[in-house]
Amino acid sequence: MIVALWGGKINSRLDGIMSPFGLVQRTDDAARCVLLVEDDALVRMVTAEELRAAGLTVIEAASAAEAYEAIVAGxxxxxxxxxxxxxxxxxxxxxxxxxxxxxxxxxxxxxxxxMDGAVAGLVAPFLAKPYRIEMVLQLIQAQLAADGGP
Known part of the structure; x- marks a missing residue:
């Protein structure tokens, strides 16, 4: 009401969803599955939550060995x-x-x-920590698009 009295207006439209860490843009890759491998439980939990908030399915692994065994098992x-x-x-x-x-x-x-990025980039795209979830989502979308995904 006060805003209207002074001739202003408020737009409350969001192009995404709110999470505890800010506005997360929904991806067009809903139902795409990400295998997240991170040994730091807090980093893994926050990253998984943000990826899910963006509409992705996330499977978490605490180690590369655990993740590799899961891939080998199908x-x-x-x-x-x-x-x-x-x-x-x-x-x-x-x-x-x-x-x-x-x-x-x-x-x-x-x-x-x-500084593992110098060698890691030779095998796969590299993202330095700390990262913003938007950077992770952009890389995921780019990798899916490069592989013929949506």
């Missing part, structure tokens, strides 16, 4: 987003290399808070 995903440094014998870089060799059409994106 888990079908559309894209993999993996940290370089995870618990166990298999790191994200080797995980990405194996996926590229065994599943060449499966898009993989590597992330790290360390």
């Amino acid at each position: 888990l079908a995903v559309d894209v993999v987003f993996t940290d370089v440094r995870t618990e166990g014998d298999l790191d994200g870089y080797e995980f990405a290399r194996r996926l590229r060799s065994e599943h060449p059409r499966l898009p993989v994106i590597i992330t790290s808070g360390h």
